[in-house]
Amino acid sequence: MTNPDLLEAVARGMAIGAFAATGLALAASRKLAPMRWIGALFFVCAIAHVIDGWSGDRHPSKLIWALSVTGTGVFWLFAIGLFEDAPVPRPWRWLPILVAFGFWLAAVVSPPDVCVWIWKAFSIFSAAIVVHVLMVAWRGWRDDLVDQRRRLRAPLAAAAAGYVLIQAACDLGWPAAVRALDASLVQAFLLAGLGLGAGLALLRVEPLLVEQPTGTGQALSDTPRESLSLSPADRLVLVRLERAMTQDEVWRGEDLSIGALAALVGAPEHRLRKLINGMLGHRNFADYVNSRRIAAAKIALADPELALKSVSAIAYELGFASLGPFNRAFRAETGATPSAWRQQACAGAPRLRLVETGETAPNSNKSA
Structure with a gap:
């Protein structure tokens, strides 16, 4: 025993x-x-x-x-x-x-x-x-x-x-x-x-x-990695994916999912997962979509013409369901809050515009 x-x-x-x-x-x-x-x-x-x-x-x-x-x-x-x-x-x-x-x-x-x-x-x-x-x-x-x-x-x-x-x-x-x-x-x-x-x-x-993810903390380029071989079907899916993300801007949809995106590009979900991960380098679908949203957010926050638009309004327009996830995603990629980014980006905008147009700032003293 x-x-x-x-x-x-x-x-x-x-x-x-x-x-x-x-x-x-x-x-x-x-x-x-x-x-x-x-x-x-x-x-x-x-x-x-x-x-x-x-x-x-x-x-x-x-x-x-x-x-x-x-x-x-x-x-x-x-x-x-x-x-x-x-x-x-x-x-x-x-x-x-x-x-x-x-x-x-x-x-x-x-x-x-x-x-x-x-x-x-x-x-x-x-x-x-x-x-x-x-x-x-x-x-x-x-x-x-x-x-x-x-x-x-x-x-x-x-x-x-x-x-x-x-x-x-x-x-x-x-x-x-x-x-x-x-x-x-x-x-x-x-x-x-x-x-x-x-x-x-x-x-x-x-x-x-x-391994440390390459897509965390900085935006990844959506250019396919040339070292990996692509079948004609994969190339077609990538072309459709690029059109959907760049021209149609489907990433603005709040309820966008990997299944919905696969249906839009006419590809099986497992094929789309493999391409976004293997060819574009993203390990998480939310990070892939947020990389587009944050890139657009940085442009919007740096635009002086949008200075009166609230950060939350910009976040909602870019597909975020609430302000919290937007702040976390923005800070993870840029290292700064959206408000701090806007303040830094717009700090020299009025002076820069005056220099470009040749105008004089109010209350400035002209030299004789």
Whole structure:
């Protein structure tokens, strides 16, 4: 009869090996983009979680314990950056890691009877941020132009989220049937499955997933990449796409979707996704459309004749449903708010117009 302790040791060893291999692969790249080292940090925390769970209530060291607890926050940061193409995390996105660390610190200094409630609160916190990851993965599924990542969104997010949710449910005392099992052994096999699954998924397509997006932070040219071969059908689709975006300006439509655009150019949706991603370099449909909108916004905001038109009116005319998404997209591409951009662009416009027309500014003193 197989010893359960031996089975657990094998399962946890497999999990540690899989997490270590994936983390090393991410960290070994010469181009260590932020998403790579955040991913490597997550797998370090995952290894710590495997070791911490192995010891049951006896934590091997405070460092291992701290890394295990904060791993939930690091998972959130890694997953959100992965799904939203955020090459450099904004400062506020580190908050879940700090909150998780705060739970650990509170548990270290609190008596056992208080720790019970701290860990229940931590379980609720973990479940909440994992649910948020699932929402982000689902919300961006339609607009994702990277086919490999699009196919991985659901299984990758669901597997990791499922583990955290099951773990949180057990910590909260529900369901009783799960708690009746050997929790440590069940956790070991779940972690082994997650480790192997994550390793196979990420290592096969990791350059497409964690490389810094070229389309974030600056507008991409919509000129096709000549190095890639095009079939006559692809060329026809690109011509129709360029006509729809440049002449017809379909990007002004608030409800424009990849499916609607595919119908307009008469192409299958999967072909259009492949062309916009592979030929035009965009990883996300919203970013592709917003690149046109922001380019038009910069022209409108710099036009002195439109100085009386509000920023929100310009945003609505360009297809944005509300001012918030417009401000975020504009700032992501230009590094400035629309109002600041307008103020800087229009600062010298009146003086420039006077110089060009030869007029004299009001109240200026003419030389004798």
